[in-house]
Amino acid sequence: MPAPTDKQRAFLTAYADCHDDLLRYCTTVAFGKCDVRDLVQDILLTAFKHFDNIEEGKLLHYLLRAARNRAISLGRGRGCKTEELQERSLERLRAKGASPDTLLDVEALYHALQRLPEKQRNAVVLFEINGLSLREIAGIQRCSEASVKMKLSRGRKRLRELLTERPRHLSQVLLTAKTILL
């Protein structure tokens, strides 16, 4: 591995503070959509390219925004199947010491989060998983705190519904489809 340059070293130093938050966020948004390794590498290279223009202390915001956008872009062109990506992600977490029970819960949570609207999901993940404040989220999403609050409220409500929702039977689905068609 070549020795890092001063600029790279400075970037890595700044990045170290953002690592946990970024990885958790990336794991959430990339679950079943794209590979976290690809996403992180892509984000870091982009951030390093624009590192000089990023304000001090705003690197996390930049990385999260970039991760969100990049995850959407990568998610559009699905090279792999969703199940394969999810399995790969869970396997890595298991290798890092995550218990199977935790992984089961997390998988259920991630599935429910995937069904949320994008803005609500983003707010919920940043607030509940990454532990960011409303102001920080408003800064990342470039909106007001009230807006973030509303998204959080709606996201939580919807998430509760999704988590307690019974799985639909095929007959119900067919009945719904028939009703729509007729």
Next chain:
Amino acid sequence: MKPTDELSSALFGAARSLPTELSLEEVETLFLNPAPVVLPKVKRWPHLKFWFMFALLVSLLLAYFSLPFSGIPPQLSAGFPVGLTGQPVEDAPFPPQPQPSKKRTTAVNTKAVAPLPVIPTRLAPAFAPKKMSAPATTPKPGSSTSASNSRHNVKADFQMPAALFAGGYTKLKSGLVLTYTEVENGPTHLGFLELTADEQQLIDRRTSDQVTIERAAGSLLLYGDRKEGDFEFLPNTTYRDRLNKRAWGDAAAPLGSVVVVTTNNTKNVAIPAGPRVSVRPQDQIWFRYFTKDIDDNYLALLRRAGYTDQDLMSLWKLANAMIGYDRLDELLKLLRAVLTDKPSLESIASLKYEEDALRKLKARGERMTFEEFQRTNYRPTIIQALTGVIADSTQSAAWRETHDQKWSTDLPGTVTKTINGPSRKGKVHLKGNFKVRISKDPDLKEVVVYGPDKVVEAMKQKSRLNTIKLINKRKQETIYVDMPVGIHWTWKPGRKINISAKPGLR
């Protein structure tokens, strides 16, 4: 706290307590030594399945809504028309629809409405220029030039190309006899246009007053009914210019080179009165390009026979000799069989009168050069002449004997009956086992029939002189007919008629 909140809190807590998927070292390695990004393979048709299903759905919906409505639902019609006996009852007739009264005047009822003045319309051929002029009057037979002149005097917004010739036509079985004038108050010329089967159908099944016969050289507009009417010949200027540009057209025809047949009467079927030199040779030649349908196929036939562009400069001579495609094809085959060299087109035009001699040579299996053929002047060699004389004398003697015994007490060749009626007509139909001798005597103006009195008398009775048809019911009897020059011959397709010129017959 609600149980659901507890659940979500627990799940969020589990997510927060998760170790990161990649450690910091791994991320640094990724950053410092980035692996090539494996981009997902771009699908060529990313939404193919969606669009296919969408198209299928749309087509199904369209098919469903475009199905014709049967009108009566099956549950209503099923079993309905059954009588007391259980037999199906026949459908009751629909109540009679109110018919329009016969007294009602409609736009089509020509008896009730006075006929509107008919303005002659002319369909412009494909080659006609965009600017056209509507004719003011219908051309009259025999006064075509004046009619066309008057038409040109009419001021109109658009102008039709001037007709090259105009006049009257009479429909015969397989062709049109055309009478027209070259110049105002000039003699009436006689022409014949042999029609193809399609063109005949076009005229026979005409639905309007006007029929257009289109060929490569131009269009013939016919105004009239199925039997007679007026015609106008519009040349295809594009094709004419194209041929003239290569010197294959009518431009090379000098004055005095074209002879036309004139006629004195224009009513019914015109009777040829005699030859006359055309004063408009080039137009006349181009008209013959039309009547003989000289087109690209004709040129292709000549090219296949080995004639070059230089040779085709004499193409007008073939048109002048009225040699059509079929005749040319036949002639070329004969020449190929008899002559060892290739005669010029001009020679072919003259050789068309020597078909009999060529056939004889072909039957004998003789081959010679064109020069030799001309030098012999169709005369056989001494040995051939001797054998021919012997054969001829034998045949002649036998024929004379038969003729004397069975047909006539007169000398062979004596005119037993002269039919004056159809002799001047332009066309003769011969049915039966005829033997026809064509005289080339230009002074001969009558059709002379040789044969037993009975046959000739029967033929006179059966024949319709006004339609120029000679019918021989006694097919086993042989009669001989002399025809004037310039007469047009037609016979039923498939009927074999021997045309022979027996020496010493006359």
